[in-house]
Amino acid sequence: MNRHLQNNNGENKGTQALQLAELIIDNSPAILFRRLAADDPKQRKMVYVSPNISRFGYQAEDFLNDTIMFRDIVYPGDSKRTLKEIKKFVEKNIETYTQIYRIITRSGEVRWVE
Template sequence: MSRFRKFPNEELTNIINSSPAIIFLWKPEDGWPVEFVSDNILQFGYDANEFLSGKLKYSDIIHPQDLDRVKEEFSKPKKSDSQGFTIDYRLLTKSNEIRWVHERTIVRRDADGKITNYEGVVFDITERKNAENELKLNYDLLRSLLTLNDMTYSSLQEITNFAREEAVRLTNSNLGYLAFTNADETVLTMHSWSKAAMNECEIKEKRFVYPLKTTGLWGEPIRQRRTVITNNYSEPSSLKKGYPSGHVELRNHIGVPIFDGERIVGVVGVG
């Protein structure tokens, strides 16, 4: 134990530090400065002294998209006589990985009812969240397939529009497209873009026909004859050829070839 951390029972401390539950004692101040944290915070790559010395506040490791929600939960006891709360949110590890956690917190007050500390227990629930998300995705996928199966009398445009927008939704993407190839797979013709992509695109004269030899990202599933995943489009890459200036900005992309026997008849992509 460092001079920053005093715990009355060494045996209890050892039990805590060998468990998955991380113990916190936060000050009721902006960013939640840490007064105590168990050594097993190391499971997220951090040393306890990074918090206890003031180098890090707890808010520094909360995922930016979840920070406002966590702030709201911490503020509720200040407006009521609440004795605690529970909340699930994401943390960023020292190596910038995302981990889901479940927090159970007790509010400590003085004789006048003023909050003196928040005492919390934080559990890593990433595996559970991933399983829940996979189950939800499978359910949504089944529902989409059933809806698609019921579109027997719909037009080709209606069917492809539905399939494209569902692909965007199910992958949590911002844009999607569907393109068809010619008979010898040398030309890619854009059949449709997702609504969001069309709204964001700044190009006035939109192209819909792309020769494969001058097309980069969209043509890769045809050239490689497999699904192509690009996780960081901002990095230098030969795949950027043929991507027009002013088009929707891409960060990541998945392109999937559509086969009819041995021939590729189209490409569906989301990003």
């Protein structure tokens, strides 16, 4: 792990902290989605998806370039509830939250995620 974080190119501590965070996320069961919050749905843009989304058969780039929309992988029986929760978080200006729901993997399996 230390090899990945060595400061051989004069990188600053902020860059090292970011690298460490990415390394932790990539090796954890957590999948991180980050998007810009906005009242106008057209202004909401996915800005980060952790590369370990690949464990479900997807690539982060698919979400970042809108090839796949996040709502498209949410299990249909959970989509109304998750959307309602997200709207509530946006209205209350809550930036960090956790949700429990099912997703559909690229191969069609249904998996619970948090």
